[in-house]
Amino acid sequence: MTSARDARRKEILKELGLTPVWRARTNNSSKSLLQALSPASAGQSNRGEPTCSAPVNAAEDRRFKILRMGWDELEASIAGCIACPLCQSRTRTVPGVGDRNADWLYVGEGPGAQEDATGEPFVGQAGKLLDNMLAAIDLKRGRNVFITNIVKCRPPGNREPAPYEAQQCEPYLARQIAMITPKLIIALGKVAAQNLLGTDASIGSLRGRLHQHSGIPVIVTYHPAYLLRTLTAKAKAWEDLCFARSTMQRLGTAE
Numbered sequence: 001m002t003s004a005r006d007a008r009r010k011e012i013l014k015e016l017g018l019t020p021v022w023r024a025r026t027n028n029s030s031k032s033l034l035q036a037l038s039p040a041s042a043g044q045s046n047r048g049e050p051t052c053s054a055p056v057n058a059a060e061d062r063r064f065k066i067l068r069m070g071w072d073e074l075e076a077s078i079a080g081c082i083a084c085p086l087c088q089s090r091t092r093t094v095p096g097v098g099d100r101n102a103d104w105l106y107v108g109e110g111p112g113a114q115e116d117a118t119g120e121p122f123v124g125q126a127g128k129l130l131d132n133m134l135a136a137i138d139l140k141r142g143r144n145v146f147i148t149n150i151v152k153c154r155p156p157g158n159r160e161p162a163p164y165e166a167q168q169c170e171p172y173l174a175r176q177i178a179m180i181t182p183k184l185i186i187a188l189g190k191v192a193a194q195n196l197l198g199t200d201a202s203i204g205s206l207r208g209r210l211h212q213h214s215g216i217p218v219i220v221t222y223h224p225a226y227l228l229r230t231l232t233a234k235a236k237a238w239e240d241l242c243f244a245r246s247t248m249q250r251l252g253t254a255e
């Protein structure tokens with residue numbers, strides 16, 4: 001029997017968004033919810049739907065719900081998102097574009113002014129360079145390629161997304177990755193690389209190696225906007241593209 005005190009405690013926890021919604025029934029209690037819901041976890045179908053979970057607070061409950069959305073619901077959720085302050089200054093959300101069954105997933109940092117105005121990622125100068133980088137390895141926006149960002153709303157003044165903003169947007173990217181199930185993820189720039197790989201390491205130390213996110217291979221390269229400013233980095237970016245292409249060949253795709 002629950003006492004009045006227990007009931008009140010539950011009420012307070014609920015107010016704080018800390019109510020346990022479900023509790024894990026497995027004996028794997030040391031495994032975090034994020035692990036339990038990550039696409040690499042055992043409890044997941046081959047299209048990324050979580051098959052078991054244990055949301056324990058409002059943030060996890062939100063993540064849990066997002067990880068079960070289909071494309072339409074996901075894009076509607078992004079369009080109406082008010083989970084971080086970026087919603088106050090955005091014109092349009094920029095969920096991502098491309099082939100939803102792509103082998104290649106390119107992840108940038110966040111929308112700039114032109115992306116904020118149009119709702120499409122990488123349409124400015126950096127976008128033109130990205131299109132050229134794709135063409136250099138016989139790829140084309142929208143054909144076996146999906147392009148998105150760590151945050152789906154423009155950080156004002158083109159600043160980097162704050163950690164809290166990236167964290168609030170993370171479930172959207174997690175769901176996109178789970179639905180697309182790309183063979184290879186290309187992290188464009190430091191912000192994408194650090195958020196995808198959960199590290200503070202420099203881009204220089206992350207380039208040229210194969211990493212993993214949720215069991216999917218990740219290659220890190222420079223952000224196209226950086227390449228526009230730093231012509232000397234273009235040769236290294238070309239090395240990264242060749243590395244990506246040979247990796248994909250090894251992964252056995254028909255490009």
Ligand code: URA
Binds near residue numbers: 115123124126
């Ligand atoms: N830079 C990014 O990281 N993403 C965009 O969509 C545009 C510019």
